[in-house]
Amino acid sequence: MACHALLVQIGVLGATGPAGRGIAARLASLGYEVLAGSRALERSEAAVLALQEKWGNKVKTLFPVDNDSAANCEMVIVATNWEAAVDTTILYSSALAGRTVIAMANGLEKVGQEFRPVIPPEGSLSAAIQAAAPEAKVVAAFQHIPASTFAALDKKMEGDVVVCGDDDDARNVVLGLVASMPDLRGFDAGSLVNAVGIETFAADLLSINLRHKGKGTLRFLGLEGYSSEANR
Template structure:
């Protein structure tokens, strides 16, 4: 499976890109400038010379041609970035990972995007895609340090069950990450907002915290082997709907 990461020149996007590549995914880094994406790709490959990483670079349109696409831009650019490649994203699983936050004085505060969450704004921008929200609480620096495992729960929510299952399988392919089905996309609003709490804890205690829920011992998602099938199912669902409307 090829995963495209749009806006992967930032710490969260590049961290996710290299982490996904480290577990065997083919990853395309996307940016408004292909040359900027090439710079980031070269830096990642140079940083991890002992790893067999399948990372290529392209502009956002090229990255959007992947099987599954992650929107890793700053939150206020996520909807516009998705809309700019909406034809390439039609019928695909699209992962929104941005949090709408602002630092006011010494405190981090959540912002409320027009549709309640960044993920909902992305879904509105690409109505023919299956948007899922995920990776909001995973520290970017640790995500990109593939020499060490990263332990965290990842909350996944979507209005499309096939997208939820696909993203859960992708998350579960990363050692020590545990994906949790967190319901419909409306839950993205509190999930995104809670990132402000984690950042504040990080500042107060000079650390980088991650979320881990108790009481779920033994609970596990489907295996990664079905991720490609779920992505294909999502595409077929949308293609069928488009055909019916015509």
């Protein structure tokens, strides 16, 4: 887990929602110190207490805070639902300046029995988050890992994580984070402009899983010998 040496704390904005709770718990189970943020401290306290009651020492490095505190960590994950992601980022844009910020949400709407992508004027939700915090180093990652998969600490995660962002160092740090997660592989997809393809594919993936009643994830074939560390 080489990434541990690079990170002191990871802050999660919106850690009381499904995605936020899941990724906060998963990272804490790997030994990271995670500050689970919320607009209201009492909501974060309740969410962390529920996770502690369920998982015990597996989440002993998970701590409840408000979003202000979470936004001041070395790495910050925007884990709110996609509708709130940009507004939340705007609120903390000053605190996020110079920090590595992971954008993990996808703009999606459900129409009948399928999901459709919602593409903002910036081209992707990740790009919109970057525009909302222009001095932050925004990296798109984890768009295809379900919240329930992160949250199931008694089960391994499998899949490939596409990582893109305009700052090379920040992208490498996130690839290192992925490398510390057993059974996940991270792949460097270059600059943040490529996030549009990552995010829109999530609609296809969800629609396929819905139609076939499955839990499919993304896996690249022909790249079996590669790892997140090899991509760095």
